[in-house]
Amino acid sequence: MTTSPSASVLRIERIQARILDIPTIRPHKLSFGAIQRQSPVIVQLWLSDGASGFGEAATIGGPSWNEESPESIRHAIDSYLAPAVIGQDAGRFEQLLQRMDLACKGNRFAKSAVEQAAIDAVARSLGLPVWQLLGGKQRESLPLAWTLASGDSAKDIEEAEKMLAARRHRIFKLKIGARAPQEDVAHVARIARALDGRASMTVDVNQAWDGATARRYLPEMIDAGVGLIEQPVAQWNEEALRQLTATLPHTALVMADETVCTPQDAMRLARHNACHVFSLKIAKHGGLLRTRAVADVARAADIGWYGGTMLETSVGSAASAHVFATLGGTHHNCELFGPQLLVDDIVEQQMVLSDFALQLPDGPGFGLTVVPERLDRFDRARQGLTPVHVDLGRASAQPA
Ligand SMILES: O=C(O)C[C@H]1C=CC(=O)O1
Ligand SMILES: [Mn+2]
Numbered sequence: 001m002t003t004s005p006s007a008s009v010l011r012i013e014r015i016q017a018r019i020l021d022i023p024t025i026r027p028h029k030l031s032f033g034a035i036q037r038q039s040p041v042i043v044q045l046w047l048s049d050g051a052s053g054f055g056e057a058a059t060i061g062g063p064s065w066n067e068e069s070p071e072s073i074r075h076a077i078d079s080y081l082a083p084a085v086i087g088q089d090a091g092r093f094e095q096l097l098q099r100m101d102l103a104c105k106g107n108r109f110a111k112s113a114v115e116q117a118a119i120d121a122v123a124r125s126l127g128l129p130v131w132q133l134l135g136g137k138q139r140e141s142l143p144l145a146w147t148l149a150s151g152d153s154a155k156d157i158e159e160a161e162k163m164l165a166a167r168r169h170r171i172f173k174l175k176i177g178a179r180a181p182q183e184d185v186a187h188v189a190r191i192a193r194a195l196d197g198r199a200s201m202t203v204d205v206n207q208a209w210d211g212a213t214a215r216r217y218l219p220e221m222i223d224a225g226v227g228l229i230e231q232p233v234a235q236w237n238e239e240a241l242r243q244l245t246a247t248l249p250h251t252a253l254v255m256a257d258e259t260v261c262t263p264q265d266a267m268r269l270a271r272h273n274a275c276h277v278f279s280l281k282i283a284k285h286g287g288l289l290r291t292r293a294v295a296d297v298a299r300a301a302d303i304g305w306y307g308g309t310m311l312e313t314s315v316g317s318a319a320s321a322h323v324f325a326t327l328g329g330t331h332h333n334c335e336l337f338g339p340q341l342l343v344d345d346i347v348e349q350q351m352v353l354s355d356f357a358l359q360l361p362d363g364p365g366f367g368l369t370v371v372p373e374r375l376d377r378f379d380r381a382r383q384g385l386t387p388v389h390v391d392l393g394r395a396s397a398q399p400a
Helices: 070-085 094-102 109-125 153-165 181-194 211-224 237-248 263-271 286-299 314-325 372-378
Strands: 014-017 021-028 033-038 041-047 052-057 139-144 146-148 171-175 200-204 226-230 253-256 277-279 304-307 331-334 358-360
Touching: 014 109, 021 171, 033 358, 041 070, 041 109, 041 314, 052 314, 070 094, 070 146, 094 109, 094 211, 094 286, 109 286, 109 314, 139 331, 146 153, 146 358, 153 171, 153 181, 153 263, 171 181, 181 200, 200 263, 211 226, 211 237, 237 253, 237 263, 277 286, 286 304, 286 314
Parallel strands: 146 171, 171 200, 200 226, 226 253, 253 277, 277 304, 304 331
Antiparallel strands: 014 041, 021 033, 041 052, 139 358
């Protein structure tokens, strides 16, 4: 028996975007302020055959990390992106992205959530894991970093000791840049001394320093044992990033985060030898396919990749894990620990962490089951919460 081609087309019937508010297990302090809750936008997308899928776009501190906020993401989806893709063939992922680009410039976080939901829905409908639709798995697990960001050296050391004892994490990322750089050097050195030889350390400055400050203080951090330096200077300051990459001691690598979003950003950084590693994040790249496009540039340019997070729930973390599972090239581990930083999650069972590594998920779609009652419980509209504001605390004014 033959079926007509149109009968097998899976059309997008409906899309719903809602903002959830989920507290973090402790205040999480970054260079631009502290957060105590995450406000992910969760998208559900239904297909003509009744299957549905989920996607997520999480920001950090509303629009503090970049231009998009939970409110702008939901607005872009409801008003522009959903109308652009409803009725379309859900399986033509590239075409969906092109239609969203025509309807709406930028807004990559919002597009990423819609694209994830379409891919999850199609994969579920076909009974396949997403990694299979993306070219096939190349790895089963990735070592998983944890971020120490309580703002207090003693508390951070205690937290790191617990993670080591539980065999959960032995790679720690320290959030710095809110205090005077000398204080940050002392903080990093205290933690490095306490963990000496038992863990590796990254610092993430989240754009807080100018080039001169980075050139002055990063060598001291490298001396203390830091091996990976993430986004020490402003997103626009590629020249300073290039100088650091060329001149810092070779025991440390320079990683771009906020600076590398589009494949064109990746090409520019590659052409100028402006970093050693890209932090890949499905939200800032605009989805899973464009994450692969950025990873392709990394590989062609002899640049490594790191599996980054926007502190998503298990939905966005599993979506990221599926695409990371398909990537070749040199990797520098991952940090998909969002589910563990939140007090609760929206899925039945989280991805497995064992032996310091995240076991990459399997099963149809993203391989997780979302619990509708949990979506309802954390729904902002039901909780009656207002937009999240980052606690500016001691953070000084940052360059725009
Ligand atoms: O990397 C960032 O800039 C954002 C995020 C990722 C981990 C974390 O602690 O914060
Ligand atoms: Mn970062």
